[in-house]
Amino acid sequence: MFKINKELQEQSIVMEFEEISFKVGPKKILKEVSHNLKEGCFYSIAGCNGSGKTTLLQTLLQIKKASSGKIYLQDKVENNAHYFSYVPQNTQLEFDFTVEEVVMMGRYPYYSGITGPGKEDKEKVKQALKLTDIEHLSKRLVTTLSGGERQRAIIARALAQDTPIMFLDEPVSQLDIYHQLEVLNLLREIVDTQNKTIVTVLHDLNQVSKFTDEVMVMDNGEIAAYGPPHEVLSPSLLKEIFRVNAEWIYTEDHKPHLVFHYHHNKK
């Protein structure tokens, strides 16, 4: 269970985790990972496939039970679903729910079966549909949508849940470039205007550097580096952890941009 540390409030920390490990048999998938998440901050997690990004998110959400370590929150939460929302890497959509019904599921933790959804619930759903640009799909069955459209419905569901912390696992991996930027802009805006904390797994390191305040680079079950993306993602780190040759260049508007050199970098 989550532990409480009231002092986190003064430091605007919404969650702190300490030496979190996750083992499967003898294999350590997370190795004593520690960090804290601040209010109004947009975090990204980057790292190779299998480095433990999904496992980290799921242990923080307590979907997976950490083998050891502690997770602190500012205060007791009645219902975790009022505090965290989660967009999994893959969501199963076997049944013919409409998009609107799926988004409304984000409000389930807020209303009872007897009363049904209230005005606020409906309003939040409407807003989430609009923000993710799927209003026109609201009556469609999720089983008939394209991968990207489904993903936006799932993101909308998490937005409707309206929690102080959001965890998203590769939310834009299935989207076209327009909607990738749209969703990331939206997340950025939510962090800035509503002072929420968002943690998202991203593979595009330029998106990491353009949109997020801090990156955690995961390597082999550890946070190998963290901090402002432009500082952390140095050519040497990229070479060591991601096994690519890259350099920062500056575009005309003096914004840093990563370019990758497309030749094989054999180990």
Added chain:
Amino acid sequence: MISSANYNWKVAISLVVLLLLSFVAISVGPTKITITQIWMSVTQSQDVDFGITQTLWQLRLPRIVMALLAGMALSASGGAFQSVFRNPMSDPYVLGISSGASVGAAIAIILGLNSQLLGIPFFAFLGATSALAIVYWLAFSLKQSEQNTLLLAGIAMSLMLGAIVSLLLVINREQMESIYFWILGGFNAVGWQQIYIVGPVVILSILLLFNYCKDMNLLSMGNETAHSLGINVKQKVAIILLISALSVSIVVSYSGVIGFVGLIVPHMVRFAIGADNRRLLPLAAIWGGIFLILADTIARTVIQPGELPVGSITALFGAPYFFFILIKKSRRHV
């Protein structure tokens, strides 16, 4: 959103269909009973032929009520199983829960417990929950994307349990007939006494299941999503499956294993009104009743004066339908 005018109409129409079908089911059979006679036997029973009153009240009506209860229980739990296992092809029959109940019932008979009122249901429930325990364990050990493996495992278990019933049947020839009944399924031996037991249990478990419809919606989106929306996944799944097993095993105790109802009916109803379990389960329960009353009426009228087992009628419809869903599902994933 949950109950709209449109939905209420659909429920009303379904209830009318159920009522009309019940009248038809009462009137057809070796002895024809007219609507007037039904009306008379309710209002002024002393004027009606005693044989007809007997047939109506002691033979046909309990049968219909039992078919209704069985259909409600099997369809509602079928719908619940499908959401919990995120697979429109699973139900208590396919996953071997019904067979588990029938093994329990057969063992109760061999132990000579058929004279005791609750001997068979108790053993049927034990059998069902044992099968359920295996399915539950498998469901959480397999990867979530491998729900079809669970289905195959369930089918394998179902076949094995069926074989055990056959084996029990062969080595206990004296009780062959009463055990054989569980393999075929049917309502021919039903009287009010059984209804008094099955009725309350089925109605109670269905009402309990209705309480978990929101949770079923979330569970159908995957365990991680359900968890992040505040569901204690393992606990909720266990509760929902146990309630289903209870209603299924009481039905199996008195009417044997009737397959495919829990598969076909929720699937068709979902097609008509969508996937939200709060709307699906109540309507599926009604249509499960309709389906089984119809199947039973066909079973006892097509080869008069003989009778077909209801289970064979439902399988005749159900097996091709299962095949149809399978093809449709695999096409969608291409």
